[in-house]
Amino acid sequence: MSSIASATEVVLPGKVEPEGLELRTHELPAPGKGQVVLRMEATGVSFAEQQMRRGKYYDQPPFPFVPGYDLVGTVTAAGEQVDASLAGRRFAAVTKTGAWASHLLVDAADLVPVPDGVDPAAAETVIVNGITAWQMLHRTAKVRTGQTVVVLGANGGVGSTLVQLARHAGVTVIGTASPRHHATLRELGATPVDYRDPDMYARIRELAPEGVDAVFDHVGGPAIEGSWQLLRRGGTLVSYGTAATKDEEGSSQLPVLKLFARLNAWNALPNGRSAHFYNFWAGKRRCQTSWQRRLAEDLTQVLRLVADGSLVPQIAAKFTLTDTVAALRLAESRTVAGKVVIVPET
Ligand SMILES: NC(=O)c1ccc[n+]([C@@H]2O[C@H](COP(=O)([O-])OP(=O)(O)OC[C@H]3O[C@@H](n4cnc5c(N)ncnc54)[C@H](OP(=O)(O)O)[C@@H]3O)[C@@H](O)[C@H]2O)c1
Incomplete structure (x- = not known):
């Protein structure tokens, strides 16, 4: 197969510290049936990559691989x-892995304008x-105007x-986060609560004495009992992660x-x-x-809200692809509001 572009990518070679990430360059093959070549304009660091480098992501591929959700x-x-007219147009895609690259092959069916x-x-x-x-709010919890919800980790990429x-x-x-993010949360319209306060649940109950309609919990572990107890009758707990067990040794699936x-x-x-x-x-499947x-x-709905200014993307910082070590370090520093973004070399 003929080469179409020289691609630079970031490789996760095994369980390593961020400094263990490797850069490699290779010739990208021509796109196969149903595929396109995407020239990356922005990718980013999710919690998934932070877990993958520890070998703790629920169903990550075997090492080595190129991360990038x-x-x-x-x-x-x-x-x-x-459709040849896709050439030159800008799309978003979810890849789960592989996006930390200057160019990559993507199925055309996965492209969203x-x-x-x-x-x-x-x-x-x-x-x-x-x-x-969007899906947790509107497809799982099915929130309605006038309800009250709790968002744990409201400073994070998903949380914000x-x-x-x-x-x-x-x-x-009501959003939980460390105090350094409380001003930002207020600007976004949430009432902040300190997640390190031992009386955090009591504080939330003071704010919502009747209980809340939904709690969005990515922390898991024993504390999820506290989230469940915050719900009023008819309320919904939406659990979507186990951040609390991130540093535990052992099976990634057990928690x-x-x-x-x-x-x-x-x-x-x-x-x-x-x-x-x-x-x-x-x-x-x-x-x-x-x-x-x-x-x-x-x-498409979410991107429309970005386009009309209703949703303000929270970019924590931008790094170039060759500086992904620093991007991952910052994302893991527990100081960040929003998402750490990776862009191509200029
Ligand atoms: N189930 C799904 O399909 C799905 C899809 C997407 C994401 N997720 C989950 O969503 C969560 C957020 O992802 P993200 O990409 O938005 O991550 P992120 O931007 O890195 O934000 C992580 C959030 O979790 C908090 N956090 C980090 N370590 C923690 C710990 N040990 N205990 C409690 N809180 C902790 C952070 O608070 P500090 O900043 O104060 O550390 C921050 O608020 C992750 O757990 C991820 O696995 C699940």
Whole structure:
């Protein structure tokens, strides 16, 4: 197969510190049937990569591999059975791995158009984060105007998007974060609570004495009991991660399986509340086409909100692809508001 571009990519060679990331350059083959070449304009650091480098992501590929959950890029070449007019246009795509690269092959079916005038780095912050937040709010919790929700980790990539989308839907938001982020959370329209305060749950109860309609919990571990207890009758717990167990040695799947058992037990209780685990990839194996359609619909809505200014992308910092070590270090520093974005060399 003939080469179409020289691609620089960042490789995760095994369980390493961020400094263990490697750079390599290779010739990208021509796109196959149904594929395009995307020239990366922005990718970023998600919590997923922070877990992958520890070998702790639920279903990561074997090492070595190129991380990078999502990206914005411009199509530079199209393979057979791909509309040739895609060339030169800007798209967003979720790749799960592979996006930390200057150029990469992507299935054309996974492309979602980025509206004209939306900056690639801005769009990048709301791809997996925006879809996740939108689906948890509108497909899982089905929030309604006038309700009250709690967002744990409201400064993070998903958290800060959840806050804004909930506010846009007319929902009152209580957001937990370290005090350094409280001013930002207030600007986004949430009432902040310090997540290191030992009385955090009591503080939230003072703000919502009747209980809340939904809690979005990516922390997991024993503290998830506290999230469950915050719900009013009819309320929904949306669990979507186990950040609390990030540094534990051992199986990457065990904390998630323990969590599922706990959520199932709560659902069996006749107490008018429900507990869900949101999984971005759920339904893909059963019917890829409808999963892709749902993803495209939801991301299109989110990107429209970015285009009209209702959703303000939270870019924590920008690094170039060759500086991904620093990008990962910053994302892991526990000082960040929003998403750390990676852009090409200038
Ligand atoms: N289930 C799904 O399909 C799905 C999809 C997307 C994301 N997620 C999950 O969503 C979560 C957020 O992802 P992201 O990309 O938005 O991450 P991010 O931008 O790195 O934000 C991480 C958030 O988690 C907090 N955090 C970090 N370590 C923690 C710990 N040990 N205990 C409690 N809180 C901790 C951070 O607070 P500080 O800044 O104060 O450290 C921050 O608020 C992750 O758990 C990720 O796995 C799940």
